[in-house]
Amino acid sequence: MSTSAFRVALVYPDLLGTYGDSGNAVILAQRLRWRGQACEIVEVHAGDAVPDSCDLYVVGGGEDQPQSLAARELNRQRSLHRAVERGAALLAVCAGLQILGRTFVGPDGVEQPGLDLLDCVTVRGRGRRAVGELVVEPAADTGLPVMTGYENHGGVTILSPGAQPLGRVRSGVGNGRDADPNTAAVDGALNGRVWATYMHGPVLARNPAFADGLLGLVTGPLEPLDDQESDALRAERLAAAPTQASGATSRWPDTLVRWTRSRIRVR
Amino acid sequence: MYRTSPDTGRQPARPSGASLVAVPVVNSLDSTAGEHRLPTRTRLAAGVGMAVGSLSRRMGRGSGSVIGGRAILAIDPQALAHLARGRDVALVSGTNGKTTTTSLLSAALSLRGPVVSNALGANLPPGITAALAAASPTARQAALEVDEAWLGRVAAATDPDVVLLLNLSRDQLDRNNEVRRLAATWRAVLAERLAQGRAPHVVANADDPLVAWAAEESASVTWVGAGQRWTDDAAGCPNCGGRIRFPGDENAGDGWACGDCPFRRPGLDVSLDQDCVVLVDGTRIPVHLQLPGRCNLANAAMAMSAAARFGVDRAQAVAAMQDRSEVAGRYRTVTVGGVSARLLLAKNPAGWLEVFDLLSPAPTPVVVAINAQIADGRDPSWLWDVPFERLRGRLVVATGERSADLAVRLRYADVEHRRQPNLLAAIAEAGAHHGSQTGPSKVDVVANYTSFQAINRQVARVD
16 A cells, blocks of 8 residues: 555445435545545546446445436446455445345335345335434454444345344344344344445444454554544444344334333433 | 416426516405405414413423414314415425525515514424414415425415425435435425416426426426535436436536436526526616525525515515515624624535535634434434535534534544534634634634524523
């Protein structure tokens, strides 16, 4: 990384940038610059060719229709596939996670091919849209501390047995309510250097260790930064997330009990 | 009350330049017409609701309009329809500029007679109902601001003569989820009114593809080139899913167009040029507002076009808007502990793009107040869509309930900042910093919705 600038590609911010996820690219770039490394953000707008030579790609969340347009375009170009094959890292959030799977559901309710970079499918959720604070306990082998974000999605993502989730859901919904009720609720998916989650916020603003983990996939280990302000934000958001019984997905008696308790607490 | 007859309504969306004069307008008020009598139940509901509202006000719980309106609707669910009947109604909706445009429209309509308006921005059915219930029966015109997600219900109840559609962009996504669903709802609402033979005249911002798509099938539309700097919510064509192309330069004079289908910006009936509103026949109407900025010129053009529909002379309408110097506390300057603070509202990225132009030049400090209550949207991640990098070279004090989110955003933007969650203390801190450098201290305060209300309340207490 010493000779040329590290390049972060922000893929289709005009299609997949509804929830502030373009901030993830800014955060990645700044964290390298503050360590004295040159870094450049390559914004790729819809209709432009996605370069396959960047070091790290950021694909954000968006609305149904632009999401379909983005998936069609990325499958046609296949530059994201080439980049991942070459060893580039990729962060996908929400709609980005969905289009990275094998299939997802388009705005017309019809199943559409995804990019097949993650072993999962996304279907339309039957219940209410998942909206609210999301707290995730990352898998131990990631070495990451607990993560906080804000989710806002109607889709439910089902991982194939081979796919590894990013972590277990401590509060919120994550990949979804319709997933196998006998397993613990999980969020996101990991496949080598492809990391995906439902956490907006943006996710890297609230989880600097996750940002450094992603960068580290390409640069190797990085020395720590002063993250006092991010830590204050993390603490505040973690405290604000509703506490939720961990373990299997919630059932309605639990929900009723929680609701009653919350009423009592308010009075 | 005069209404456009259904048969004159079915003209296709005019391409460009069809004469405005030929469009029938609502007649002037007929003061001799018999007053509309309210059903007993509505009158009872209004009485109870106003008592509840007044009680709430005396207990210091705000204006009381929302709780009063709720009481009215609980007693008579049809109250909004009954209270609106017999009035000339204009509804104003959109993500940004609703309150200001409604205020400017009220000023213009006042030339015809008394106007009722939900001037303080309580724009859901209870607030609108309360405003109408409290109005004098002689106020035969209503200029009503409507939350963008409630336009359908309010239109169904109030049977509006004119609907103003300002713009649509990301705002409160935890509640509205997707912006283009709002556009689809608007489109369906207008189609339904048309099918019922109750199509309102639409005054629409042609520069916003989502608004243009919502309004394109309407029977009669005044297309206003009101501008929309923020384009990131309309890149996907609402018509075909293709890609909308925007002119690179705002002054390019050419509008947006889809690259994949014939959907493009409609021909303008009204446009903006410098400090003038320009009609399609070339008539230039100079606008001199006390309210600052390009966005308020656009709001004035929208309001003028709506007022013209009711028969108000355009030049007179614009002249009547000149006395508005603040709107619900926005744009006014207050003094807090010796610091002169100008209050501005920005609650989403599109709003911020307009507000950057209004800020005093650097190094004047800026206090930015961010809350994330229900009325703000629970998710402030939109802060990352705002190019706060533009505030480099001045001190920013982050305040409000979500100042921690803002502080992190400012850190990554390399903007010198401090965090002070207390609103008035933040203004004092910014002022002290500035005063030490350049004499009398002056700051700009930019707040989102509920933090703005909080500042208004706290400033009133200090006064």
